[in-house]
Amino acid sequence: MLLPAGQCSSSVLQLLRRSGLGLGHCQHGKLPGCLPVRLRRSPRCLSGGTGPRPCASFPRGPGDLGGGSGAWGKDEEPLDASVPPQGDDAPWSQPSLGAQTARSFSSLEKPTRIFPEEMQPPEIEYVATGHEECSDESEAASPPPLRTPALCCEAQPAPAKELPAHSVGSSPRELPFQPGDLLYAEFQKGENIFKRLFKLEAAGQLSSNWGAIPYKEMIGKLPGQLLRSSIGHHFMLRRPALEEFVLLMKRGPTISYPKDMNMMLMMMNVKQGDVILDVGSGSGGMSLFLSQAVGSQGRVKSFEIRKDHHNQAKKNYKCWRDAWKISHVEEWPDNVDFIHKDILKAAEDIESITFDGVALDMLNPQIALPIVYPNLKQGGICAVYLANITQVIELLEGIRICKLSLSCEQIREVLLRDWLVCPAKRKDGTLAQRVEPKTSMDLKLYSQRDFETEENENVQENDYGESLSGFPYSSIPYIARPFHCQANHTAFLVKLRKFNPEH
Template sequence: MNCAFGWCRRIFSSPHSLNSSIQRAYQSTFQAGDFCILRNVKSNKKYFVGPLEADAKRDLRGAIVPHSDIIGQSPRAIVRTNIATAAYMAHFPTLDEYVLNVPRACTPIYPKDASTIVELLDLEPDQRILEAGTGNGSLTLYLARAVGLAGRIDTFDVREQHSRAAQKHVERFRRGRYRDTVHFHLGSVGETLSSTLREREEIYDGIVLDMPEPVEELPRVIPYLKNDRFLVCYLPNMTQVLDLLDAVQSLPLAMETCIDTEWKEWEVRPTVIRKRQAEQDTEMQGTKNIGAWVCRPKNFEVRGHTAFLVKLRKCA
């Protein structure tokens, strides 16, 4: 079989080396090429640093942190700077922190939507997922983590710049833990599938379409989705949702749900009311007393509407 994009059905069953996977995943100390979160031990403010290089340094508002002072350290190690009062605790970034901080070729699918899409697709380890619209690779990583090292993600994008950026982000995340899980393809998903697979087999356990007009690709990708499995469309506005539902009427798809996810982070911290401070100092000398708790939404960080997530079920 001639495969213009270097992939075909026999690749789907390619085995993974368990030993190499475990080796890549093992992170006892920071190494060159890793990313790091530095958290100010006083203010709790976080900084994204990396990839770490032996001769590089990071300026944190005047506090200089040589990368060499991080390399070789264990998580939660305290990193000192040229400013005596500035110290930082080192952490490996979570997936959320990583996708939000790496350079952007385009706006990423944010963690609130990516984690919801994983749930909507009802993903399990070892499954095969098709993603159309690789973008910055943020959702790609969430999908890869959900299906695991023995699963497979085929992700397509018509923009070479986006595909290259996403590939770099996948390669650099946790020392390339998911590089063998994700397979990148350049071009229209429908045309590429039809030109590389001789038969329209139901080979995917889930499909995600992140594109302005998914209606054009739906008839082409549905044959590759297993019956009674799910397809999720990422659509920023309701007009796109209505156009999609009009098209679904003539396709073997049934609408399951339409979700608009919002996250609201709350600030929860102890504080002391100033008017009571003098009384507390007098009556309870030598003890620590919390006068009140601050509990309020972080309005400046409200993660509001980004897109509608439309879940469809194949009902052939």
């Protein structure tokens, strides 16, 4: 049976479209002449139906292409392959149908089985390669390569390997909860926020006014797990961030707030591999932040004059490193040297060290500046943490009297405001509903007409084509206000830079 090339190409393209394969903007190829194709069924079977059909839905005879055993029917004779091709009416050799023909072919393989390689439309070959869109210029410049039926069979994507359920969402660098882990539990109800830092044990429970949770229910869970307490409240369980650990760890003196310590790191521009001097270890908060910033290639020298503060800083640092070792694959770097000594008597200890930055957290930093100044590199930053503005004045006066080549670049106070944004609720706990103002019927009808006429005018589009509308998202009102309790002023941060004076 001979099919005109145009009809055959059109039938195949319709089959591809109804199978869900878009050809994008490709130009349809044209097939010259006629193609000799032996079919046991009418060509209408290729384009019939309203949607994609599996190959099993088309009854096949023994002589059909792409199915059965690959043998020709008794009432038909195979094409003579010994006849040389002549012109457009020349026959084409039947591809070898081996063991692969025992199965049904996909919609991508059918066109390649019907057409010979040299006469397949380029768009069919391009769809078979997995591309869906192309431009006229790219098609003209570099037409898609032809693919043989064997390659089409090999191009079938392998079935995706199903992952185990426990591996979904888990990070290879972070392990599930296990005994000895340091965990952070949080529960919030309005402005009432419960925060607890605790060590997970094999037996016991987390107790609070909001209920209790047994430790055995936490073991094996991943960070970000919600657990229900004994009285029905949901607690978020995760590992603490460094700033949360610093705020909730055991302390001796008053700690520096994370917002101030992060600002000091920015002032000093601490990088991986830097050597930093920390004067005033306190409870070890600043030493932990510096340890994270300098990395395994850097070093931190931390001096503390009081023995109790020195011991507490070492305990907190060890507690954080031990918890990190249990919960992570890589270890936290051991790059902090805690030294129990007065900085005024430590000139010999730091004599051979050049520091990239200096952090001072002490009552009278102006008396320590002449000691640490020679070991600060030129252009290096000394960040000073001071509680009140009087100390700032005394610091600047001390620099002027000692005639140190330090320029005061910044004096900053870091202020943060925490906000409460939540749906409004009634006293019984149900969500409140938005109340519309009462208006007369005439005014309501007039407003409705105005709304219908101006609805399209209110909806605009930005530069990215996104719709911008002034409509509320829902009928539930929200509360948005700052928290009543705020941690505003904590310290003044002074940035001093060492420079080389002109001679």
